[in-house]
Amino acid sequence: xxxxxxxxxxxxxxxxxxxxxxxxxxxxxxxxxxxxxxxxxxxxxxxxxxxxxxxxxxxxxxxxxxxxxxxxxxxxxxxxxxxxxxxxxxxxxxxxxxxxxxxxxxxxxxxxxxxxxxxxxxxxxxxxxxxxxxxxxxxxxxxxxxxxxxxxxxxxxxxxxxxxxxxxxxxxxxxxxxxxxxxxxxxxxxxxxxxxxxxxxxxxxxxxxxx
Amino acid sequence: xxxxxxxxxxxxxxxxxxxxxxxxxxxxxxxxxxxxxxxxxxxxxxxxxxxxxxxxxxxxxxxxxxxxxxxxxxxxxxxxxxxxxxxxxxxxxxxxxxxxxxxxxxxxxxxxxxxxxxxxxxxxxxxxxxxxxxxxxxxxxxxxxxxxxxxxxxxxxxxxxxxxxxxxxxxxxxxxxxxxxxxxxxxxxxxxxxxxxxxxxxxxxxxxxxx
DNA sequence: ACGGAGAGTGAGCAAGCGCTTAGGGGTGTC
DNA sequence: GACACCCCTAAGCGCTTGCTCACTCTCCGT
Numbered sequence: 164x165x166x167x168x169x170x171x172x173x174x175x176x177x178x179x180x181x182x183x184x185x186x187x188x189x190x191x192x193x194x195x196x197x198x199x200x201x202x203x204x205x206x207x208x209x210x211x212x213x214x215x216x217x218x219x220x221x222x223x224x225x226x227x228x229x230x231x232x233x234x235x236x237x238x239x240x241x242x243x244x245x246x247x248x249x250x251x252x253x254x255x256x257x258x259x260x261x262x263x264x265x266x267x268x269x270x271x272x273x274x275x276x277x278x279x280x281x282x283x284x285x286x287x288x289x290x291x292x293x294x295x296x297x298x299x300x301x302x303x304x305x306x307x308x309x310x311x312x313x314x315x316x317x318x319x320x321x322x323x324x325x326x327x328x329x330x331x332x333x334x335x336x337x338x339x340x341x342x343x344x345x346x347x348x349x350x351x352x353x354x355x356x357x358x359x360x361x362x363x364x365x366x367x368x369x370x371x372x373x374x
Numbered sequence: 375x376x377x378x379x380x381x382x383x384x385x386x387x388x389x390x391x392x393x394x395x396x397x398x399x400x401x402x403x404x405x406x407x408x409x410x411x412x413x414x415x416x417x418x419x420x421x422x423x424x425x426x427x428x429x430x431x432x433x434x435x436x437x438x439x440x441x442x443x444x445x446x447x448x449x450x451x452x453x454x455x456x457x458x459x460x461x462x463x464x465x466x467x468x469x470x471x472x473x474x475x476x477x478x479x480x481x482x483x484x485x486x487x488x489x490x491x492x493x494x495x496x497x498x499x500x501x502x503x504x505x506x507x508x509x510x511x512x513x514x515x516x517x518x519x520x521x522x523x524x525x526x527x528x529x530x531x532x533x534x535x536x537x538x539x540x541x542x543x544x545x546x547x548x549x550x551x552x553x554x555x556x557x558x559x560x561x562x563x564x565x566x567x568x569x570x571x572x573x574x575x576x577x578x579x580x581x582x583x584x585x
Numbered sequence: 586a587c588g589g590a591g592a593g594t595g596a597g598c599a600a601g602c603g604c605t606t607a608g609g610g611g612t613g614t615c
Numbered sequence: 616g617a618c619a620c621c622c623c624t625a626a627g628c629g630c631t632t633g634c635t636c637a638c639t640c641t642c643c644g645t
Contacts, residue, residue, distance in 0.1 A: 183592090185593090201412065201414055201498065203412055203414035203415040204414040204499070206633080207632080207633060208631095208633095216593070216594090217593070217594050217595075218594095218595095218634085219593075219595080219596095219634085219635080220594075221633095221634090222633095222634065222635080223591085223592060224592095227633080228633070228634090284495065287411070287412065288412070288415070327560070328561060328565075328566070329569075329573065332547060332569070332573055335547060335550040335551070335553075335554060336546060336550070338550065339547070339549065339550040340546070343542065350539060355539070358540075359543065362540065362543055362577045365576045365577050365579065366573045366576050366577060368576065396622075417601080417602070418603060418604075419601095419603095427623070427624085428623070428624050430605080430606090430623075430624060430626095431622075431623055433603095433604065434621090434622065434623070435622095438603080439604090586645100587644105587645090588643105588644100588645095589642105589643095590643090591641090592640085592641085592642100593638105593639085593640075593641100594637105595636105595637100595638090595639105596636090596637095596638105597634105597636085598634090598635080598636095599632100599634095600631105601630105601631085601632075601633100602630080602631070602632080603628105603629100603630090604627105604628090604629095605628075605629105606625105606626090606628095607624105607625095607626090608624090609622105609624080609625100610621105610622095610623090610624105611620105611621095611622090611623105612619105612620085613618105613619095614617105614618090615616105615617090615618090
């Protein structure tokens with residue numbers, strides 16, 4: 164069986180393991196184009212020219228433009244799910260695990276905000292079957308965060324009257340980072356991750372450590 | 375001068391004061407179409423047929439498809455700004471004013487989630503000049519929320535190490551309601567508004583009243 | 586030397602796009 | 616009854632779109 168592609172580094176481009184090279188360039192070009200203008204406003208000619216090839220070359224590697232979006236969306240959602248699952252399954256108190264989940268989830272959305280923007284905001288353009296597949300991954304992500312919060316409530320260290328609603332709020336806060344984050348802006352991904360981890364701990368009544 | 379159109383009701387459709395009737399129907403049709411599929415995936419034929427008229431009739435009332443989006447975006451942003459400004463300028467403690475701002479801002483995004491989705495997520499499709507105009511309104515909204523938080527910090531009732539970052543987080547949380555809120559879902563706009571007001575008070579270290 | 590496979594191109598097709606034009610009918614005024 | 620006015624439509628123009636096709640390269644095993 165295949166060894167897991169080693170992607171232990173933090174800042175690695177999320178498409179390093181796609182082959183052949185031309186296909187990787189196409190995905191990368193599509194990510195940037197979709198993030199800038201949106202899926203529907205992006206033309207296949209635009210993607211191809213960003214990848215340095217003719218319009219027809221796109222169809223050697225991908226059947227349709229939608230399949231490109233599907234590839235991006237699927238891989239991105241799975242990566243996001245992996246991040247929160249790792250935090251959920253790690254050792255530590257519920258507060259530590261929740262802070263870890265938020266910090267790394269936010270950091271990913273900030274660091275890869277181009278990819279994340281496509282992943283989080285363009286999924287409506289997917290074909291119905293692909294859309295359903297991606298929604299299932301999102302539900303799993305929601306479930307992972309909720310289970311951390313439930314653990315904290317059961318342990319008596321979180322004070323959360325509405326677990327379901329609070330889970331939505333926490334995820335919402337993290338996801339929206341992809342919308343507003345700007346690499347040239349004031350904050351680094353690490354800073355936003357730390358800030359948000361603290362804010363979320365306060366939201367669940369686990370104090371920020373502050374005072 | 376014109377009297378301000380009386381729109382004191384809470385649940386009124388946001389386009390009641392547009393005349394003539396056909397123009398209002400066009401805006402309403404465009405809002406629904408843009409919210410469902412996005413601006414670029416919506417055709418002028420689709421908008422016109424939803425409004426019950428021929429494609430050419432659109433151009434009697436609006437010069438371009440983009441002008442329709444501009445109208446929606448501008449009015450929506452102004453309405454959103456008014457909501458937080460009213461809370462900022464009201465009497466009460468900073469905590470009360472912040473809770474009021476979040477509650478009514480969230481309630482608007484939930485109640486009018488169709489409009490809000492277009493307002494918040496389709497502004498990238500605006501022409502450059504219109505885009506700049508709308509960005510200015512967003513900056514004012516950001517400033518209004520920030521000034522409430524600053525008041526609380528100065529008064530010593532909020533504990534916020536990073537005012538700018540926390541402002542972004544609060545607004546982000548509220549705005550994202552437009553993305554996920556579903557009228558057929560579990561929660562009502564009022565419930566989400568109350569929940570989020572409590573969460574935000576915790577975020578700024580003003581307690582949720584809970585314990 | 587050579588055949589076949591895979592990657593790539595230039596040209597272009599059918600469909601759909603935003604938008605325009607020429608004209609039709611209802612309504613109010615004199 | 617003539618006229619101007621507004622609202623609207625049928626038809627369609629010029630262009631762009633996603634995608635295809637016929638073909639050319641380059642590389643590689645025999």
